[in-house]
Amino acid sequence: STAGLSWYSLAIFLHILLFVYWLGGDLGVFYAARFITDPSVALPGRNIATRIMHVVDMSPRICLVLFLPSGVTLMALDDLGRDIFLGWPLVVVWLAGLAWLALVIMDFRKSPERYAALVGRLDFAIRSILVVALLGVAAYAFVVAQPFGVDSNPKWLAGKVAAYAICIFGGLMIRVRLRPFGPAFAALQQGSTPEIERTLTRSIQGSLPFVYLVWAMVLLAAFLGVVKPGTTAF
Numbered sequence: 001s002t003a004g005l006s007w008y009s010l011a012i013f014l015h016i017l018l019f020v021y022w023l024g025g026d027l028g029v030f031y032a033a034r035f036i037t038d039p040s041v042a043l044p045g046r047n048i049a050t051r052i053m054h055v056v057d058m059s060p061r062i063c064l065v066l067f068l069p070s071g072v073t074l075m076a077l078d079d080l081g082r083d084i085f086l087g088w089p090l091v092v093v094w095l096a097g098l099a100w101l102a103l104v105i106m107d108f109r110k111s112p113e114r115y116a117a118l119v120g121r122l123d124f125a126i127r128s129i130l131v132v133a134l135l136g137v138a139a140y141a142f143v144v145a146q147p148f149g150v151d152s153n154p155k156w157l158a159g160k161v162a163a164y165a166i167c168i169f170g171g172l173m174i175r176v177r178l179r180p181f182g183p184a185f186a187a188l189q190q191g192s193t194p195e196i197e198r199t200l201t202r203s204i205q206g207s208l209p210f211v212y213l214v215w216a217m218v219l220l221a222a223f224l225g226v227v228k229p230g231t232t233a234f
Contacts, residue, residue: 037197138159142158
């Protein structure tokens with residue numbers, strides 16, 4: 001129907017926006033990090049670069065969260081997943097996604113402060129559970145001939161789900177590698193030392209392989225979503 005096509009077009013538009021702002025925000029964070037770890041940059045400049053990196057980093061964080069309900073919306077509006085997701089399951093997915101987004105914003109703002117550590121741990125746990133669950137769903141769709149009753153060979157979709165799960169995993173590993181960064185940058189405010197500079201550089205450099213992994217998986221997910229290789233639905 002015309003209305004159905006309109007909603008589907010809007011869902012695709014949202015999905016594309018999330019891809020663009022996810023990857024674009026990550027590139028901005030990556031560029032700002034170069035100034036933070038450069039000892040030749042004066043401390044006020046490094047502080048400004050850190051604030052810019054922190055704020056810009058909210059874009060990929062928001063996009064990663066909304067990418068899940070956005071993708072489920074696309075499936076719900078398509079013949080592939082209409083019988084599975086359209087209706088109350090889609091509402092539940094969006095409510096869960098928005099609750100997760102609220103948690104991410106609380107973690108970003110560290111407010112209320114007394115719950116900041118708990119919120120961070122809860123967000124980390126949610127992402128860890130999602131990685132395992134989504135990789136399980138992707139593996140099932142790869143192995144079974146007609147996963148969830150779908151007979152159009154949706155292995156491209158399994159690949160996209162796996163790529164998304166790996167993106168979440170990459171983000172978790174970036175957090176782990178950057179744990180020394182905060183204390184080292186706080187110590188930098190009292191003056192630079194070779195040890196502080198090494199810690200800053202090591203934490204940023206250690207996260208780079210996972211940054212590249214996330215970029216590769218975002219691009220792979222975009223490719224699979226557009227090309228849909230192997231599908232038998234025309």
